[in-house]
Amino acid sequence: MNFAHNAITQDYLSRVKDFMTVHVYPVEDQIYRETHELNPDGNWQNWQSHPMIEPLKQKAQAAGLWNLFLPDAELAQGLSCLEYAPLAEEMGRCTFAPEIFNCNAPDTGNMEVLYHFGDQAQKERWLTPLLAGEIRSVFGMTEPDVASSDATNMQATVNIDGDELVLNGKKWWTTGLGHPNAKVAIFMALSNPENDKHSQHSMVIVPLDSPGIKIKRMLQAFGDYDAPFGHGEMHFTNVRVPQKNLLVGMGQGFAIAQGRLGPGRIHHCMRSIGMAEKALELAIKRGQSRSAFGQPLIKLGGNGERIAEARIAIDQTRLLTLYAAWKIDNVGVKQAMTEISAIKVAVPRMLEQVVDMAIQIHGGAGMCGDFPLARFAAGARSLRLADGPDEVHQAMVTRLELRKYQSR
Known part of the structure; x- marks a missing residue:
């Protein structure tokens, strides 16, 4: 089984990375800060999107980096689940980036529902404007x-x-x-x-x-x-x-939900792996650039070993997630239920651990808005409940595992 990116994925991944480097990362901190200034309280009726978001969406659409999640070459880019997965990881490094590419939850899941289960009138009324990013x-x-x-x-x-x-x-x-x-x-x-x-x-x-x-x-x-x-x-x-x-x-609600949640969990998990990679990068840079007690932080208190543990954990969960994506593409969601449930448990836990380590290395700076780590920590903990808590997915894995032995 070969998880090397094919030529299509390599091309799109290079373009997404370039777009993020040129257009997103230079304004990332400004958008986070000013979004909070625009929306200071819970009065949602006055909430506004940051004025930079819409122009960024238009640039992404013009660059052909739009609706990358949908496996339809006429309505979108026609990428498979496995081909899209590393693109979701790259987007995950910045929490508002998926919206720029029209690949944000819960719209992706809802668009997949309408695409697979909607009739023609439902698609024209709702899927079309969603794919256009209008609503x-x-x-x-x-x-x-x-x-x-x-x-x-x-x-x-x-x-x-x-x-x-x-x-x-x-x-x-x-x-x-x-x-x-x-x-x-x-x-x-x-x-x-x-x-x-x-x-x-x-x-x-x-x-x-x-x-x-x-x-x-x-x-x-x-x-x-x-x-x-x-x-x-x-x-x-x-x-x-x-x-x-x-x-x-x-x-038919549960039957629809099963079709919706499989690819959606790949998207969630790959975005989370992107967050973990960003957190690890920040931890290493911080650990190398700051010193305490006469040594760089990276050499204190077992921090070097924690970096190694983070690298191992990230790569393990990435491979498991790519395997789940491969199974969805090749044998279908029903035959990939163990892997879909497994990644939903493993990836957010991994992200929690990596982000916590990065916050610890950053000290007080890790808890404030100067870095994305606090946002990542909240997202990781939330994801252990969203789309079903850990225990539900563990029960699914257990049930499917025990089923293998029922006839023995």
Whole structure:
């Protein structure tokens, strides 16, 4: 099995790196700082994107570095999951970079849902403007009043009433809800309680300006509102949309979710590996440039060994993630479930450890906004809960592993 980048990947990776070096890194600190100045509090209705973001998006689109995640050569660049993975890693070194290439979550997952499961009218209405970067989208799954680690606990409902669907319930940690361009949600809810537990739920496309939707608040994540994206709580009260907004059919929500989450976890994990590489780079530079007790920091307190451990851990998780991407491309998501769950556990844990080491070497500087390490730390810890906590994925790996021995 050869994970060497093919010529297509090498070309795109070189172009993404060059774009980041020329256009993104020189303004990275300025955009972070001024974004917080533009959006100082939790009043999401006044949040703004930084004025540099849109011109950067236009430059990326003009350079052919746009929608790199979608494996369709007509609508996007036609890259496979394995070909896209190292590009996601490079974008991950700067937390706002994926938006510049129109490769940001949760839009990528929602675009994949619409691409694979939407009908032609749904694609024209919502996929087209999403691919153009004209709007943003959100995904409503997690709920505040239940243990959402078990998605079958959902209390939100969708019912048929004539030619309409009626939606009720609460959703929270809805990423991107605060963005000024957020226009549509994919809402997952209980629809067929009489079916088996994985055929009881449906997904519905819901415009965010529909009557009955109330955005209650944006949620702080480790003390930060993450403006202008935001993680919000929204309530649905007798929200009515046409039946044509239903994705695939009633009771098909879990089947759609499985198709959505496989590639999405590759994207999350490769971006996380990019963060880890950046954190390791910062740790080494800091350790070599600062001295204490008569020696460079890198030679104190086992820091050299920690650098080695970080390199080993990063490379291990990268190979596991690339293997998962290879399996998705070659045998499909269902045959790659062990690897998809394994990377969702291994990569955020690795990122936590590497970032923590880098913060320790930076001392107090690692906790403030002068470096991206505090942002990386919050992202790593959050990712151990997003798309399912560690324990859920460990249970999946265990279940699949034990299944191998049932007939023996």
